[in-house]
Structures are given as structure tokens and as C-alpha cells.
Amino acid sequence: MGANSFMMTFPQFFGRGCSKEAGEKLAAMGCKKVLVMHGKGVEAAGLPAPIVQAIESAGLEVAENNEVESDPSDRIIKKIADFGRAAGVDSVVAIGGGSCMDAAKCVKLLLDNDEPLEVFYDISHSQKTAIPLITIPTTSGSGSEASKGAVVTDTVNGIKRVIIGAGTTPAMALIDPELTLGVPPKVTAACAFDVLAHAIDAITSKMTCRITQAVSYEAIRLMESSYKQAVEHGDDINAREDMQLASNLGGYGIGNAKCSMSHAFAHALGALYHVPHGVCCAIFTPASLEYVSDTCPEQIRAIAELLHTAYDAEDSTREIARKTGEQIRRMYRSVGIDDITAYIPDEEEAIKRLTPVAEKDIMALFSPRPIDGESCEWVIRRTYELARS
Numbered sequence: 001m002g003a004n005s006f007m008m009t010f011p012q013f014f015g016r017g018c019s020k021e022a023g024e025k026l027a028a029m030g031c032k033k034v035l036v037m038h039g040k041g042v043e044a045a046g047l048p049a050p051i052v053q054a055i056e057s058a059g060l061e062v063a064e065n066n067e068v069e070s071d072p073s074d075r076i077i078k079k080i081a082d083f084g085r086a087a088g089v090d091s092v093v094a095i096g097g098g099s100c101m102d103a104a105k106c107v108k109l110l111l112d113n114d115e116p117l118e119v120f121y122d123i124s125h126s127q128k129t130a131i132p133l134i135t136i137p138t139t140s141g142s143g144s145e146a147s148k149g150a151v152v153t154d155t156v157n158g159i160k161r162v163i164i165g166a167g168t169t170p171a172m173a174l175i176d177p178e179l180t181l182g183v184p185p186k187v188t189a190a191c192a193f194d195v196l197a198h199a200i201d202a203i204t205s206k207m208t209c210r211i212t213q214a215v216s217y218e219a220i221r222l223m224e225s226s227y228k229q230a231v232e233h234g235d236d237i238n239a240r241e242d243m244q245l246a247s248n249l250g251g252y253g254i255g256n257a258k259c260s261m262s263h264a265f266a267h268a269l270g271a272l273y274h275v276p277h278g279v280c281c282a283i284f285t286p287a288s289l290e291y292v293s294d295t296c297p298e299q300i301r302a303i304a305e306l307l308h309t310a311y312d313a314e315d316s317t318r319e320i321a322r323k324t325g326e327q328i329r330r331m332y333r334s335v336g337i338d339d340i341t342a343y344i345p346d347e348e349e350a351i352k353r354l355t356p357v358a359e360k361d362i363m364a365l366f367s368p369r370p371i372d373g374e375s376c377e378w379v380i381r382r383t384y385e386l387a388r389s
């Protein structure tokens, strides 16, 4: 196997208040009319209004759409693309979390290409790119602003699809920590453990490399030092800024090395029981880390240390991973995230239902240890054992 690569994607602007630069950036690219898309929650929080105002002050017309939903479906993406086409837009701005940014990437793809969304489920199908998209994250979790790919719900087949290519690639990201000041504690907590799972998955993935690991270790350091403060004191801009940076770096990690084991299980739990994505990540990171630990002993030690895990010098890698998993569980419990037993009380039901979905999840391909029925059962049983400890 050759060396894995790390690639920066497109410009990332990071700073307090930088979301208001969207208008001047679009004007500099020669844009005249922009589709601004977001969801109703972000609208209720009052986040789009100042950005829209700044865009209009830069001389652009705005067509605003507030129909983005979480886990965006093919249907809503087509509907918003039709809205943008009818309005004659020449650019897109996404203001929201991962769902909104992923939906916007697909909307841009449809505006750039005169073909149905379904043909792009085949990632080898060529994509044209024409109009610019600016991503503006309002949560600190997905890191989607930094990546070229999008996850979309295929309602015909009832599964999630990944679309990636020139057509889904943003022109730039504006990462403004001030936009996250009002995110509720529960959402902040869940998103923080999505970040941690991205970093750990990227460090342990088959696609990892030293550069991906360097970026992801920093994401863990920032997350560990600021997640609790961001949850308990949401108005602390320094903690929010750390979490926005951690999320962005986590996005780079998985953009290069892909998600791995914890996300295979997180996708299964999320899809079957509608548990928030970050909560699913928190629940499955400890056992997943333990399962893959023997493949990456140095990385396990580094993660343990960044999370201030107490372990003995003579401990085996597996033992260090077990203690690190317990530490992660203490961390997520400390910010009010429940164990798996709160969502699926019956362990046998969890094994029966989650295993076939996790095993086939695309992220399972990037696990450094093979995922099969037996290993899925081990991870799920270990997750219940931790919950009962």
C-alpha cells in the first residue's frame, strides 16, 4: 500500500464576525443574485438576518429559502434547487449545521448540472462546477464547511448516499464563532462528541497519515479543553472559538481519512432509532477505540494523553484503550449525554438490529480492523458493559 495523502480543500476564513464578509466576497467573484439557504431553527435564532443585510449592502440581490431540514432528503434538495433556478441565482450561501451545508452542496450541484441528483450517487459520474457556494457553519460538529462531500437521504431506497466531486465543492468557508453563541447546551454537547469521533476515526482510519493525525490531535486537544465550558457557559466566546476550530480541523481529518468504526455504528443507531448524530458518536466511540487499538498503539497512547486518561506505564495498548474509552464515557456523561440503554434498553435487540446496518455502512470500509457480524456484536456488548459500569 502506498502512502496516504492529506489535501487542503478550498479557502477557510476563520474569525469572529467574518460571516458578514459574505457579501463582499460574492461581489468580488462577480455575483449578482444569491440563494441564501438555512433552516427554520437558525432563522428563529436570528442568525441569517445580519448576513443577508451585509450581502444586500454589498449590492447583491438575495433569494432566501428556509426549507432545509435535518438529514436533508433528495426531495427537499430538488425543491430548493428549483426555487434557486426560478429566481435566477448565480451563487449560493449556506447558513447552518452539517445538514444545511450538505444540502447546499447538492443544490449547487443541481444548479451547475442539467442532470437528476440520482446520477451523482455514482461518484465516478463527472460533475461540472459553475457557481460559487459559501458555507457558514452555525454549530461546531460536522466540519462539513471544510469538506467537498455531502450526505443525502435517498428516499427512493431509504438509505443515505454520499455525493462528492467538483459540483459539490464550495468556493470558500466563513467560520464565525459568534454564530454559535446561542447553540443550546444539549446540541453543543452532542456536536462536541461528533468532533471527537471525527478526530479519533481520522487518526485510526486505514486512510490516515501523519498530517491528518497532526490536525486531528489538535482537534482533540481543543475539544477536550473547551467542550465543558462551551456546554455550561455558552456565551464564552473563547470556548466557542476553540470548538469551532476543533470542528473545522475534524472536518479536515475526515475529509482526508474518512470516518471509520464509530461512525459505522453511529449511522446505524441514528438511522434506526433517530438518536442525534453526535449522541450516537459519543456512545460508540469508546468501544470502537478499544476494538481497533492493537492496530495503532502509538496513536492510542497519544489520544489517551490528550484526554488526560490515567494509565500505568506497563499497561498494554488494549488496556490503555479500555481506560481511554471509560474516560470518554465519563466526559459525555458529565455533559448530560445518556448511555445506549436510554435508547435501546434490550441489548439483544441492539445486536440484532444494529449489526446488519453497521456492517454494511460505507465507513466500515475504512476501519483498520475488519467489521463483521462477530466484531459488531463485540462492540455493541462492550458498549452495554460500559453503560452498566
Ligand SMILES: [Fe+2]
Binding pocket: 142, 194, 197, 198, 263, 277, 281
Ligand atoms: Fe460525524
